[in-house]
């Protein structure tokens with residue numbers, strides 16, 4: 351079975367966009383791959399995080415991943431900082447990375463564009479740490495959002511460089527980019543992605559939103575003047591987005607939904623979308639509440655760290671031997 355690994359950096363609350371575009375895919379992957387999922391808490395602190403908020407976001411993210419169907423019996427879930435070889439190999443990978451390469455990373459360039467003085471060195475070497483995360487486990491595939499593709503490619507380059515210098519050590523990872531269509535748009539501005547950085551909050555549904563509030567957000571989603579339910583992203587981006595949300599949650603093909611709503615108004619349509627979204631959130635939240643009240647989080651992370659640690663320490667040992675820094 352091929353190995354797949356991905357990291358989650360929960361610096362905010364998870365959204366319906368994350369759920370449809372990413373979380374649900376992980377749940378499917380756990381049957382087809384030997385899957386490792388970790389919470390990249392070291393990556394989180396490359397930018398200052400309030401400790402109280404960070405702790406809550408980390409906990410919520412793990413609980414939500416479990417609530418959405420990630421199953422510790424079928425995959426390995428752990429906290430990056432619990433497996434010390436991440437930081438150690440991170441440093442060794444920093445020593446394989448050229449400044450020129452790191453300077454070219456788009457995410458770094460974007461994040462540093464305007465605020466020169468508050469940039470940490472951690473943010474700069476973020477991609478080297480990410481390469482270590484991936485290479486420690488000999489991951490074949492790394493599912494990521496578009497914005498992380500360049501980082502996975504750097505991991506591949508570093509692996510190749512290391513193998514050339516020191517002999518075959520690392521598997522070259524391949525990024526897996528989420529399918530198109532998995533792009534849920536903002537409810538208040540369907541030309542933008544639904545995102546946790548939404549200032550107004552109206553366009554974004556959070557997985558832990560109050561159910562009635564979430565339904566209200568759907569009911570007040572921006573539509574258009576056409577007046578009939580059609581799937582046409584250019585002319586009716588708002589309605590098309592609601593169709594995508596509904597179809598991906600209910601499994602009913604978009605054409606069927608469109609057919610059912612011929613001759614009917616937007617109000618009625620939105621009501622059904624709101625019901626479908628409400629029911630899905632309710633299911634997730636019920637499970638979430640059960641999980642946070644149990645010891646499942648703690649147990650999952652403890653067992654996950656043990657299992658991941660066994661692989662990671664072995665790999666680190668091999669790397670250090672190859673490099674000549676381990677002498678016995």
Ligand code: AMP
Pocket residue numbers: 367368369370371372373494495496528532533534535543544545546
């Ligand atoms: P982010 O929350 O931007 O760090 O993204 C985490 C994961 O969720 C990535 O794989 C994204 O591609 C996915 N994702 C985030 N927002 C959306 C969205 N509005 N629609 C679909 N997928 C999304």
Ligand code: TRP
Pocket residue numbers: 355356357358359390393479480483484492493494498
């Ligand atoms: N940088 C990724 C993000 O922002 C999170 C991440 C850290 C990651 N290490 C990883 C993803 C290793 C895949 C593999 O989402």
